[in-house]
Amino acid sequence: MDTKIDSLGLAMLHAKCPRCHQGDMFQYKWWQLSKFIKFHQICSECGLRFDREPGFFHGAMYISYAMIVAMVVNVWLILYFVFGDPAFEVYLTVIIFLNIVLLPFLFRYSRVIYLYAFGGVKFEKQLKKEDHK
Numbered sequence: 001m002d003t004k005i006d007s008l009g010l011a012m013l014h015a016k017c018p019r020c021h022q023g024d025m026f027q028y029k030w031w032q033l034s035k036f037i038k039f040h041q042i043c044s045e046c047g048l049r050f051d052r053e054p055g056f057f058h059g060a061m062y063i064s065y066a067m068i069v070a071m072v073v074n075v076w077l078i079l080y081f082v083f084g085d086p087a088f089e090v091y092l093t094v095i096i097f098l099n100i101v102l103l104p105f106l107f108r109y110s111r112v113i114y115l116y117a118f119g120g121v122k123f124e125k126q127l128k129k130e131d132h133k
């Protein structure tokens with residue numbers, strides 16, 4: 001059992017359950033590249049169902065789309081202003097490379113943000129496992 005995290009930001013950073021901030025949303029760490037996608041259906045600590053309704057996490061693609069757009073804009077700004085507007089192929093290569101490298105990050109945090117924002121779940125500080133089954 002992990003320790004309870006009071007901070008919302010830290011709970012999101014560590015991909016903890018939005019209700020108890022204790023159970024992990026994902027079964028493996030993000031750097032375990034062959035299985036970072038594996039997701040717990042139910043919180044191991046409080047029993048919250050993460051997939052709030054069938055297909056709930058399809059909405060997370062809007063979050064990952066927004067994250068990719070933000071990344072592309074930042075890459076463009078950095079390449080343009082810091083590296084003096086290199087050839088188009090450089091933009092393309094950097095953006096494709098970052099998309100591949102950041103895939104586990106984008107996948108996980110789009111789901112974390114989506115669940116925290118639209119899951120309709122509030123942090124219950126005093127929650128005990130026996131309270132919810």
Ligand SMILES: [Zn+2]
Pocket residue numbers: 017018019020021022023043044045046047048
């Ligand atoms: Zn929980």
